[in-house]
Amino acid sequence: MQIVNQIAEVVANFNCSAAVDSARNYGSGHINDTFFLKNATSSGPDYLLQRINHHIFTNVEKLTDNMRKVTEHLKCKLAQNGSGDPLKEVMTLIPATDGRFYYQDSVGDYWRMFYFLSDTKSYDVVSTPTQAYEGGKAFGKFQYMLSDIAPGEMFEVIPNFHNIQYRLQQLSEAIANNAAGRVSSVAAELDIVTKYAESMQYFQQPGQVAALPKRVIHNDTKFNNVLLDSNDKAQCVIDLETVMDGYVAYDFGDAIRTIINTSTEDEADLDKIQLNMPLFEAYVKGYLKEAAKFLEATEVDSLMKGALLLPFMQAVRFLTDHINGDVYFKTKFPGHNLQRARAQFRLFLMLNDKASEMQDMILTEMESLSPATN
Template identity: 80%
Template sequence: MQSSKNIAEVVSHFKCAADVGSQKAYGSGHINDTFKLKNVSPGGADYLLQRINHKIFTNVEKLTDNMRKVTEHLKSKINALGYGDPMKEVMTLIPTTNGSFFYKDSDGDYWRMFYFLGDTKSYDVVETQKQAYEGGKAFGKFQYMLSDIPAGEIYEVIPDFHNIQKRLQHLDEAIAKDTHGRVASVTPELEIVKHYAEAMQYFQQPGQVAALPKRVIHNDTKFNNVLLDSNDEAQCVIDLETVMDGYVAYDFGDAIRTIINTTTEDEADLSKIQLNMPLFDAYVKGYLKEASKFLTDAEVNSLMKGALLLPYMQAVRFLTDHINGDTYFKIKFEGHNLQRARAQFQLLKMLDAHAGQMHQTILTEMESYKTAQY
C-alpha cells in the first residue's frame, strides 16, 4: 500500500479534486496497482489512480497514447449515434497539470488517473444468462465501434501478445534455464502442452493469416473487464492497456474462457471445472448481436479456434511464470501459477470435447442475425 504522502505527491500533478486520505486499494487485477479516491467536491465523480507496471508496459507514452486514441474514438462514435452517455460508457483519462495523461514520480513509477464509474459492478464469475448476454454485447459492440480504425494505427504495447509460437518459445526458454528447479515437478503439464501444440498454431498458418483481417481488439476480455449497471446491463468495457491489433477470435476466446467456466480461473479442485453451456449460448447471442455487423465468414469460422487457444495460451503463460519463479503475475501463495495452469488445461479439455457443438451454435446464431438484417 502506498503511503498517503506518496499518493498526495502523485495526485497533486493531476487536474482533479481527490481526497488523498480516502485512498483504498481497488480491484483484483494481476498487473497494475489501483486505488480508489473520493472527490472532495460533493456530488463530484470519484477517481481511480493506477500505478502502471512499466516492467510489462515498457513504453508508457505509447501505451497512454493508445488509450487516448481509443477512448476518444469510442466517445465520438457514441456521440454520433445521438444517444447514450460517453462519460458513462467509456473510461475517461484525467490530464496532468502539464497536459499529459500520465505522471512519472521521483521513484521512477508511472501513474494515470480516470474518473471512477459509480453504481457499477463487475463479476469474476458469471452468475446469470443475462450477465453473459450483456458481456457478449459489450465486447461485440467494443469491437464493432473500433472496426474502422485501420490496422497499424495502434501501437503494439506487448509484441506477439497472443502469438502462441512465441509463448511456447518463452516456455522452452524457461525450461532450459529452470532457474528455480521446478521443471521436474511439472512433467504432466508439459505433456499437455506438447499434445496440443500443433493444433494451437491455427492462427499462424499461412492460409489463416491471409484470410483473417487484423483488427483493433481488446486482447484481455475477462468478464470482469465489463462494468454492468445496477440492472446487470453492460455499461462500459475497461482495462484498455492491451488494446492493439489482433484477431477477433482472440477476444472471443478469452471471454469464453472466463464466462463458460463454472468456477474461478485458479480452481484447485479440477472436478469443479465444468462448462455452463447456457452461458455460452447467451454470450454468443449477445456478442453476435453487435459483431455480426462487421464479421467476415472466415472470422466467424475462427471463433471456436480462439475459444480453444486462449485457455491453452493462458495455461502456457501461467506455467512459464511458475517455472521462472512467479515474476509476471501476482500470486497469493507459492504454486499459485501452477494451480492456475492446471485449471486452464482442464478447461481446455472440456472445451475440446464440446467444440463441434459450440461451433454449430455460433453458425446458427450468426445465420439468424444475417436473416434479420435482410
C-alpha cells in the first residue's frame, strides 16, 4: 500500500481533521516514521502522526498505556501546582475512533497521533549554554514530576534496554554469527570493548543494585527529545515510548552523550569530537536545579557512571548492528553504523579521561543547592 493511502486510512480512524495531502516526513528518529499533518481547518491544531516500529515495540497496547499514564500524570501535576500549561508542556495523545490511543491499519502497521506543538524547535547539536541549561531543567523536572510513581507500574517496553551485560551478550552473539562477514574489519573497536567491558557493568553490581533506587525515567534523553520555545526555553519533553523503570543516571548519561559532543552522533572525522565543558556545566546546573529536589546521595554519586556508560553502550549497540548487517537502526549509507560506533567510542574515551573532574563539578553544584533543596 502506498504511504499516502495508508495515511488516509489511518487519519479516517482517528478523531481529527487532518489534511492527508499535507503529510510530510518529520524529525530524525532512528526507529519510528513520523509525519507532520496540517489541520484541514485553518483555526484548528496541526498533528504529528507516527508509524510505530512494532518489530521493536512488540506490545503496542502496553506501550501506549505507558504513554497515557505518564502524560496524564504530568498534566495532573502541572494543573495541581499551577506551574505551567499542560497542553503546551506535555504531549497530548489523540484517541482513535474506537477509543484506543493507537490504530492498526489494514496492512498490520500500528499508528498513534498527537497534537503538534507549534512554535517549538529541537536541536540535534547543542550550541549554547542556555540551550544546555534548559535541557537539563527539562529532564530534571520530568524526572522530579514522575518521582512519586512507584517502580513496577510501568510496562517494560524493551527488556534490558540499558543493561550493558545484555548488550555485550548481543555483541558476542553477533561476533559468533558474523552474519555480514564484518568481524575482521572491526578489531580496533572490539579491543576497546574488551578493555572496558568489566568496568562498565557498575549498575549490575549487587552493591549498586541494592543501593540505587529504581525510578520511572525517560530512557532516551537525546537533546532533540526536548522541545524549546522561540526563546530557547524548554517547553516539552517528547518521545515517551521508552518511559519505564530505570536509574536516573541512565537519563543523565544519555543527555550528556548528546550535549557535550562538539559534533554529531555519527561524525566521521573523529578529530571534530571534543568535549564542550561549558555545556556540561550548564546542563548540570539546569538538571540539578530540579532533580536535587528528590535525588538521593547514591544517585548523585552515580551520575558520571551513567555519563560513561551511555556512549559506551550506544557504541556497542551500533557496532553490534553493523556486524549483524544493519538490521536494527536506520542507516543512510554503507558503514553508517560503524561510523556511529567509532564516534561514540571516541566520545566515551574522552569522557573517561575527564570523569573525575566532571564528577567534582556535579558534587560542587549539588553542595551549592543544598540549603535551598534540603
